[in-house]
Amino acid sequence: MMNNEGQISAEYILLLIVIIVFMISLSTIIIDQQEKNTILSAAKIGSQEAIDKNAYSMYYNDTFNYYQQEYPRLLRPTNIEIINITLLDGNDTLKIQTIAHTHSQLSNDEKYIVGSRINYYIRKSITETFKQQQSDTFYNPALSNNYKIETEDVIWK
Numbered sequence: 666m667m668n669n670e671g672q673i674s675a676e677y678i679l680l681l682i683v684i685i686v687f688m689i690s691l692s693t694i695i696i697d698q699q700e701k702n703t704i705l706s707a708a709k710i711g712s713q714e715a716i717d718k719n720a721y722s723m724y725y726n727d728t729f730n731y732y733q734q735e736y737p738r739l740l741r742p743t744n745i746e747i748i749n750i751t752l753l754d755g756n757d758t759l760k761i762q763t764i765a766h767t768h769s770q771l772s773n774d775e776k777y778i779v780g781s782r783i784n785y786y787i788r789k790s791i792t793e794t795f796k797q798q799q800s801d802t803f804y805n806p807a808l809s810n811n812y813k814i815e816t817e818d819v820i821w822k
Contacts, residue, residue, distance in 0.1 A: 763783060
């Protein structure tokens with residue numbers, strides 16, 4: 666028999682509490698995953714910017730002069746493809762691993778230089794996407810809202 670005094674049964678209250686707790690825990694997981702997806706998107710944009718600058722062979726004067734003497738191959742456009750960018754999960758630090766391929770014959774030193782450029786633009790893009798303060802001249806580590814992001818050396822296939 667119903668008594669119409671505005672009371673809710675204990676089962677409904679318990680069900681409501683379980684649903685609220687579930688929604689709160691689910692929302693934190695979704696927010697964290699969304700931040701990681703944004704980090705990966707920014708990394709892809711940064712790597713593409715680095716590849717574009719490499720294709721145009723755009724360098725500062727002192728870098729140009731150094732490359733002219735030591736690495737003249739880097740003064741010509743190099744066709745590079747990013748095969749994969751992976752986010753390796755840690756506690757509060759994430760690592761980005763990039764796998765790239767070049768159609769040109771580059772020495773190991775030249776690949777290291779180009780890889781460093783790719784990693785620089787990845788870190789720069791992530792820091793700017795999250796509107797964080799630049800941690801140092803090379804954006805190392807890059808910062809998001811909740812993570813420090815480091816880049817590993819580019820793997821060349």
